[in-house]
Amino acid sequence: MTTGHHIVKSYDDELKALNDTIIEMANLTEIQFESAIQALMNQDTELAYKIIKDDDRIDDLNHEVDEMTMKLLALRQPMAMDLRNVVAAIKISSDLERIADYATNMARRTVPLINEGTVIRPIHNIPRMGEAVIEMLKNVVDAYIAGDADKAVAVWHADKAVDEMYVSLFRELLTYMMEDASHITPCTHVLFIAKNIERMGDHVTNVCETVYYLVRGEPLREDRVRKTRTDRLLTDDIETKE
Amino acid sequence: MNMENNRPETVKSVAGGMAIDTAVTGEKNLKMDGTEETTIKMSARNLDVFYGEKQALFGIDLDVPEQSVTALIGPSGCGKSTFLRCLNRMNDTIDGCRVDGDIRIDQSDIYDRALDVVELRARIGMVFQKPNPFPKSIYDNVAYGPKIHGLAQDKDELDEIVRSSLERAGLLKEVVDRLDSPGTGLSGGQQQRLCIARAIAVSPEVILMDEPCSALDPIATAHIEELIDELRENFTIVIVTHNMQQAARVSQQTAFFHLGILVECNATNEIFTSPSDERTQGYITGRYG
Numbered sequence: 264m265t266t267g268h269h270i271v272k273s274y275d276d277e278l279k280a281l282n283d284t285i286i287e288m289a290n291l292t293e294i295q296f297e298s299a300i301q302a303l304m305n306q307d308t309e310l311a312y313k314i315i316k317d318d319d320r321i322d323d324l325n326h327e328v329d330e331m332t333m334k335l336l337a338l339r340q341p342m343a344m345d346l347r348n349v350v351a352a353i354k355i356s357s358d359l360e361r362i363a364d365y366a367t368n369m370a371r372r373t374v375p376l377i378n379e380g381t382v383i384r385p386i387h388n389i390p391r392m393g394e395a396v397i398e399m400l401k402n403v404v405d406a407y408i409a410g411d412a413d414k415a416v417a418v419w420h421a422d423k424a425v426d427e428m429y430v431s432l433f434r435e436l437l438t439y440m441m442e443d444a445s446h447i448t449p450c451t452h453v454l455f456i457a458k459n460i461e462r463m464g465d466h467v468t469n470v471c472e473t474v475y476y477l478v479r480g481e482p483l484r485e486d487r488v489r490k491t492r493t494d495r496l497l498t499d500d501i502e503t504k505e
Numbered sequence: 506m507n508m509e510n511n512r513p514e515t516v517k518s519v520a521g522g523m524a525i526d527t528a529v530t531g532e533k534n535l536k537m538d539g540t541e542e543t544t545i546k547m548s549a550r551n552l553d554v555f556y557g558e559k560q561a562l563f564g565i566d567l568d569v570p571e572q573s574v575t576a577l578i579g580p581s582g583c584g585k586s587t588f589l590r591c592l593n594r595m596n597d598t599i600d601g602c603r604v605d606g607d608i609r610i611d612q613s614d615i616y617d618r619a620l621d622v623v624e625l626r627a628r629i630g631m632v633f634q635k636p637n638p639f640p641k642s643i644y645d646n647v648a649y650g651p652k653i654h655g656l657a658q659d660k661d662e663l664d665e666i667v668r669s670s671l672e673r674a675g676l677l678k679e680v681v682d683r684l685d686s687p688g689t690g691l692s693g694g695q696q697q698r699l700c701i702a703r704a705i706a707v708s709p710e711v712i713l714m715d716e717p718c719s720a721l722d723p724i725a726t727a728h729i730e731e732l733i734d735e736l737r738e739n740f741t742i743v744i745v746t747h748n749m750q751q752a753a754r755v756s757q758q759t760a761f762f763h764l765g766i767l768v769e770c771n772a773t774n775e776i777f778t779s780p781s782d783e784r785t786q787g788y789i790t791g792r793y794g
């Protein structure tokens with residue numbers, strides 16, 4: 264994507280350091296997310312606590328990105344592709360930070376769920392949904408590194424499947440709760456976890472849009488296949504304000 | 506939406522052989538989406554310029570929209586000043602300089618033999634890199650143009666032109682009680698604003714500026730930039746600048762020149778966020794080509 268080097272070498276170094284920090288953040292976020300699924304499925308309380316603790320590292324990196332970008336904007340006054348690069352870094356790092364927060368939320372929900380003791384059946388849909396989003400995250404990071412706008416678009420479309428998984432899981436959980444009132448508490452935890460994953464997918468699509476703009480210099484403007492009204496109500500109505 | 510006072514925000518790229526040959530100066534051009542009109546104040550078509558044997562500009566096609574600021578950028582020696590000087594026929598005064606092609610203001614050919622060059626230069630004013638006030642009083646610097654062009658009936662009218670020009674150039678307050686002192690006694694930034702006052706005193710339609718801020722400090726520069734922004738309400742401005750941020754701040758359209766050719770011309774915010782040509786990208790981001 265980058266053609267030629269800056270005449271001022273240290274400018275190249277600063278931009279590279281910025282990109283490296285984003286990639287490091289993305290790798291840590293992936294690990295947090297994978298661990299969150301593992302902790303849930305293996306009933307691993309210790310791992311859940313580790314995830315909560317490790318989130319600080321990602322917050323720190325996010326602050327580092329903020330500082331680096333402020334400095335670049337103030338001292339280098341980047342233009343064109345460089346400007347898009349710096350702005351993209353700000354946006355991507357804040358989306359990654361949010362994704363990592365959702366992984367932490369999952370871990371926070373996992374602890375009481377384990378303590379609850381009952382394993383409910385619908386939980387087995389979580390890894391499939393999680394893996395779909397992890398895959399999206401990995402692919403969009405690859406697209407970012409390679410400057411591949413088409414790949415970013417493909418990932419963006421993949422989010423639709425995640426939304427569908429969420430909707431069907433939501434229905435399953437409802438049925439399950441209606442069957443037996445004692446399922447309500449564990450089901451609620453699982454529902455929030457699923458909602459967290461669905462929100463992560465949305466943040467990944469933000470990253471897709473940012474990567475697309477970074478590479479092409481124009482916004483991603485494909486009309487997203489609209490969800491049906493009821494599905495939209497289902498996915499939008501429980502907002503996790505944790 | 507008021508169609509008359511609309512400032513042109515986007516002018517279709519004239520580089521890269523788009524269908525601009527039909528563009529006529531002085532006529533409203535409806536944009537593709539039909540929402541906005543821009544009036545082309547000046548246009549160059551197929552412009553070649555030679556200094557003796559050496560060709561300095563190659564087939565330039567460029568439209569200058571009315572009541573807006575067009576910035577010319579590009580590496581030293583790429584032909585920005587040469588192009589600017591074509592617009593008011595200043596190149597006529599350079600020995601061995603030959604200009605081929607078509608340049609129009611409001612549809613009329615500025616190289617038409619019937620055209621009075623002195624009158625043309627009254628319509629198209631110029632401000633240079635180094636402020637160059639005449640060795641006369643501040644008052645006379647500004648009054649000079651209106652006097653030779655017979656723009657004032659009497660002394661009162663002339664006083665008014667001088668006052669309002671200084672006012673519009675943002676200089677009046679600073680010099681109002683010393684209009685009789687020499688223009689050369691002002692600071693650099695004040696001298697530059699005096700030259701702008703002198704340029705606007707003859708009510709030109711177009712103002713050409715060749716690096717007007719390169720000798721000024723940031724505050725004086727900010728004053729000139731603010732002034733340019735205000736002047737755009739009434740005038741059409743073409744400015745050459747080496748300062749990318751300045752081009753980005755003051756202009757609506759930016760043209761990038763390289764080795765005598767016009768590489769790319771587009772809305773300023775396009776040029777500085779996503780230029781379409783690699784050479785433009787390389788130049789404005791500070792990379793080697």
Ligand SMILES: Nc1ncnc2c1ncn2[C@@H]1O[C@H](COP(=O)(O)OP(=O)(O)OP(=O)(O)O)[C@@H](O)[C@H]1O
Pocket residue numbers: 556561579580581582583584585586587588599
């Ligand atoms: N009076 C002249 N006689 C001969 N050659 C000239 C003359 N003026 C300019 N040139 C040549 O024409 C080319 C374009 O020069 P011009 O002054 O238009 O460049 P510019 O883009 O304004 O550069 P700068 O940013 O340094 O002012 C250069 O190669 C220059 O050497």
Ligand SMILES: [Mg+2]
Pocket residue numbers: 585586587715745
């Ligand atoms: Mg020049």
